[in-house]
Amino acid sequence: MLGSTHGTLTTTHRSARVLACGEQAEGLGAVHGRAETPVDDLDVSGRPLHAPVPDLDRFFRPESVAVVGASDAEGRPNTGITRQLLAWAERVGARLHPVHPTRQTVFGLPCAPSVADLPEPVDLAVLLVADPLPVIEQLADTKTKFAVAFASGFAETGEEGAAAQERLAEVTADSGLRLLGPNTNLNAFEHFRDDLEGPAIALITQSGHQGRPLFTLQELGVRLSHWAPTGNEADLETSDFISYFATRPEVGAIAAYVEGLKDGRAFLLAADRAARNGVPVVAVKVGRTETGARTAASHTGKLTGADTTVDAAMRQYGVIRVDGLDELQDTSALLARARPPRAEGVAVYSISGGTGAHFSDMATSAGLTLPTLSDSKQTELHTWIPDYLNVSNPIDNGGHPVGDWRGRKIIDAILADPEVGVLVCPITGPFPPMSDKLAQDLVDAAEETDKLICVIWGSPVGTEDAYRDTLLGSSRVATFRTFSNCVTAVSAYLGHHRFTRAYRSPFDDAPRTPSPSVRKAQALLRPGQQLSEHAGKQLLRAYGVRVPREQLCTSAAGAVRSAAQVGYPVVMKASAPQLAHKSEYGLVRIGLTSASQVRDTYRELTDIAQQEGIELDGVLVCQMVDPGVEMVVGITQDELFGPTVTVGLGGVLVEVLRDSAVRVPPFGEDQARAMLGELRGAALLDGVRGRPPADTDALVEVILRIQRMALELGGDGQSGGLAELDINPLVVLPRGQGAVALDALAVCR
Numbered sequence: 001m002l003g004s005t006h007g008t009l010t011t012t013h014r015s016a017r018v019l020a021c022g023e024q025a026e027g028l029g030a031v032h033g034r035a036e037t038p039v040d041d042l043d044v045s046g047r048p049l050h051a052p053v054p055d056l057d058r059f060f061r062p063e064s065v066a067v068v069g070a071s072d073a074e075g076r077p078n079t080g081i082t083r084q085l086l087a088w089a090e091r092v093g094a095r096l097h098p099v100h101p102t103r104q105t106v107f108g109l110p111c112a113p114s115v116a117d118l119p120e121p122v123d124l125a126v127l128l129v130a131d132p133l134p135v136i137e138q139l140a141d142t143k144t145k146f147a148v149a150f151a152s153g154f155a156e157t158g159e160e161g162a163a164a165q166e167r168l169a170e171v172t173a174d175s176g177l178r179l180l181g182p183n184t185n186l187n188a189f190e191h192f193r194d195d196l197e198g199p200a201i202a203l204i205t206q207s208g209h210q211g212r213p214l215f216t217l218q219e220l221g222v223r224l225s226h227w228a229p230t231g232n233e234a235d236l237e238t239s240d241f242i243s244y245f246a247t248r249p250e251v252g253a254i255a256a257y258v259e260g261l262k263d264g265r266a267f268l269l270a271a272d273r274a275a276r277n278g279v280p281v282v283a284v285k286v287g288r289t290e291t292g293a294r295t296a297a298s299h300t301g302k303l304t305g306a307d308t309t310v311d312a313a314m315r316q317y318g319v320i321r322v323d324g325l326d327e328l329q330d331t332s333a334l335l336a337r338a339r340p341p342r343a344e345g346v347a348v349y350s351i352s353g354g355t356g357a358h359f360s361d362m363a364t365s366a367g368l369t370l371p372t373l374s375d376s377k378q379t380e381l382h383t384w385i386p387d388y389l390n391v392s393n394p395i396d397n398g399g400h401p402v403g404d405w406r407g408r409k410i411i412d413a414i415l416a417d418p419e420v421g422v423l424v425c426p427i428t429g430p431f432p433p434m435s436d437k438l439a440q441d442l443v444d445a446a447e448e449t450d451k452l453i454c455v456i457w458g459s460p461v462g463t464e465d466a467y468r469d470t471l472l473g474s475s476r477v478a479t480f481r482t483f484s485n486c487v488t489a490v491s492a493y494l495g496h497h498r499f500t501r502a503y504r505s506p507f508d509d510a511p512r513t514p515s516p517s518v519r520k521a522q523a524l525l526r527p528g529q530q531l532s533e534h535a536g537k538q539l540l541r542a543y544g545v546r547v548p549r550e551q552l553c554t555s556a557a558g559a560v561r562s563a564a565q566v567g568y569p570v571v572m573k574a575s576a577p578q579l580a581h582k583s584e585y586g587l588v589r590i591g592l593t594s595a596s597q598v599r600d601t602y603r604e605l606t607d608i609a610q611q612e613g614i615e616l617d618g619v620l621v622c623q624m625v626d627p628g629v630e631m632v633v634g635i636t637q638d639e640l641f642g643p644t645v646t647v648g649l650g651g652v653l654v655e656v657l658r659d660s661a662v663r664v665p666p667f668g669e670d671q672a673r674a675m676l677g678e679l680r681g682a683a684l685l686d687g688v689r690g691r692p693p694a695d696t697d698a699l700v701e702v703i704l705r706i707q708r709m710a711l712e713l714g715g716d717g718q719s720g721g722l723a724e725l726d727i728n729p730l731v732v733l734p735r736g737q738g739a740v741a742l743d744a745l746a747v748c749r
Contacts, residue, residue: 043511043666043711044513045643045665045711049507050507051239054236058124058145059146062122063095065122066096066097067098067126067128068127068135070098071128072107078128081150082106084189094124097109097120097122098111099117115142121144123146124145124147127149129151135147136172146178146179146180147178147180148180149168149231151181153183154232168182168234178235180235183232184231187215193218193224196218197223199253200252200336201254201332201336202228202241203226203227203254203256204227204228204238204255204257206257214325214332226251237266238258238261239262245274246279254274255332256281256282264638264664267313268316268641274319275318275499275503275505276505281318282328282492284323285314285321288323306638306639308662309664313663313664316663316664316667318499327488331492337476337478338452339452340497342421343451345421345422346368347423347424348370348393349424351396351402353389355428356395360394362487363490371419372393381395384397400434402441404437407441415453421451421494422451422494423453424454425438425442425453425454425455427459429458432464436465436470438466447476453478454486455471462481506667509668511711511712515712517709520542521709524542529577529748530580531577531747531748532575532617533573533745534617534620536745537744540744544705545705548624548740550620553621554619556599563598567623571621572602572622574587574606574614575620576616577617585614587609587614590624591624602619605619622742628740630729630732632729633645633646633699633706634646634726635710635714635725636724642664642714643665643711643722644662645662645663646660647662647676647699659681661675663707673696676700685732697735698732721748726744
């Protein structure tokens with residue numbers, strides 16, 4: 001099976017089961033405690049269609065805080081943490097209550113012996129104890145809203161720790177409070193600068209240290225509003241914080257370092273909310289390689305998910321995936337602060353032809369559009385730039401014009417071009433005083449334009465005044481240190497706005513009630529078994545997928561009669577449950593044109609099956625379908641996301657080329673067509689070497705019908721449902737002639 005993941009789903013789909021205290025769900029209003037999701041908010045697979053938004057205001061801005069395990073004894077680790085929390089509480093205006101069984105005071109504040117003795121209900125309890133479980137149980141009676149479990153030694157350590165974390169999660173769910181951690185830190189309570197303006201970055205990290213580079217962006221003038229270090233995510237998870245941050249007016253972008261996702265559907269619903277609100281989500285997701293996935297699991301004790309599916313799901317909902325922390329910080333900063341683009345064209349302006357050519361090559365390879373400037377615009381630029389220099393784009397000024405009045409004229413003329421939405425100026429090294437003047441001209445121009453200006457300051461030193469004071473002192477210029485990070489960020493910026501302009505949530509149109517096909521299909525399923533090809537094709541027919549005319553025969557004479565009814569030439573195949581690869585046994589014959597050939601072939605196929613110990617349910621006599629483009633369309637199960645739909649080049653190429661694309665239902669026609677565009681062999685559908693274009697409309701229709709089957713038969717917890725489906729090959733005929741499934745392999749739960 002293409003991209004198959006065997007076994008049953010293990011995700012708990014918490015978002016389908018409960019809403020937490022104070023959470024808001026679209027159309028539901030606030031609820032107290034934890035409540036069941038209404039049936040009309042579930043799709044036909046039983047998964048939720050709306051994500052609750054936890055009210056985290058009192059977590060990040062509490063009025064009262066308890067520190068359990070507080071200390072002021074010199075040399076104790078908890079002393080430094082208590083001191084940090086005291087300073088933070090003072091900054092946010094919160095009352096802090098130390099809790100310790102043997103101390104009367106901590107740092108001069110009265111100390112309660114236990115949480116039961118707190119003088120008031122608290123919004124937040126920070127647990128600096130080795131075993132947070134008993135404290136969580138006590139907090140349940142105090143109406144505490146939030147708790148942070150600092151301790152490690154849970155799911156990241158193995159089975160015993162995972163069991164302890166599960167107990168912690170169960171007690172938390174029963175308590176009504178929300179828990180951050182365990183195995184987390186106190187990055188949420190850092191000192192955030194409040195003197196910076198403009199849209200901010202909200203940061204989510206499962207590893208606290210991995211957020212440090214982004215936190216220090218404040219020193220470069222980039223505002224941060226929140227930091228959520230989620231740790232092992234026994235309760236509060238990455239998805240909760242994405243949903244919350246996507247509703248905050250001060251958040252311009254969400255940056256995330258993700259090691260493992262706890263609930264695939266919850267993540268998609270959170271990403272959907274961000275996409276609806278136009279808030280970009282940029283993420284480093286560990287697990288691209290087997291080593292990375294294994295390391296991530298040992299660190300957070302969670303599934304990392306099949307990476308190809310995670311990657312596709314992120315693209316599907318507009319999450320921008322990057323590889324490095326440097327890309328995460330540069331891309332997030334640009335997306336947080338830049339205004340929407342006026343045009344998609346990128347103009348490259350430099351003092352060196354080589355620099356311009358180098359950057360242009362990288363930008364074009366990344367899919368950015370560098371429009372050729374009009375003749376009139378080039379003539380205008382040559383007013384200030386020598387005629388022998390190329391100004392078509394990239395624009396080479398030769399150096400000297402940037403040092404005088406001409407520099408600003410050139411910048412303004414480029415920005416005035418209606419096809420230019422982004423101006424990139426790579427400065428590979430400082431050359432004062434001209435580079436100082438160039439930097440200032442770019443900053444001044446940025447203050448007067450609504451187009452994006454990007455500068456690449458390539459000096460490895462980074463102490464120059466033009467960089468530290470002029471460029472970094474501007475919130476309107478996006479400054480980078482490398483060509484590649486600039487290309488990545490600009491591509492993400494244009495792609496994000498292109499995506500959100502066209503975005504329509506697939507959850508709005510997701511089916512809530514089963515189709516008439518379900519009853520027919522369920523009668524064909526056999527729990528725990530692989531269906532025969534004949535039964536698999538009947539399953540497809542129930543969902544309106546075209547299959548060849550065929551009859552199942554149990555005698556040579558019956559095969560001859562069937563061939564006459566189907567029409568010569570015919571194909572004959574052995575049919576039996578558990579028979580996946582018939583051609584490997586020689587159990588397929590094509591192009592039979594006479595009754596004698598059919599009779600002899602029937603006997604040959606049954607003899608081979610008998611020799612191989614295969615118990616047939618009959619021999620299929622099938623219509624011979626005209627040649628076309630062979631594709632594969634299938635349903636697989638992902639441990640995080642549930643049923644997924646895969647399309648790729650089929651036939652013998654499927655396991656050789658592994659050219660496929662995947663989507664997580666629900667999705668619409670736009671995503672089905674996007675899947676085809678991702679295939680390396682997509683040109684085959686357009687027609688090559690004189691072949692006619694294939695009927696891509698019919699192929700898209702098949703993909704959407706198989707998606708409906710995945711939702712209705714492949715959902716989590718559907719006993720005897722569909723575990724896997726493989727249509728290979730699906731022959732896509734020339735345009736207007738449709739698509740025909742020649743073979744089908746179906747495996748039931």
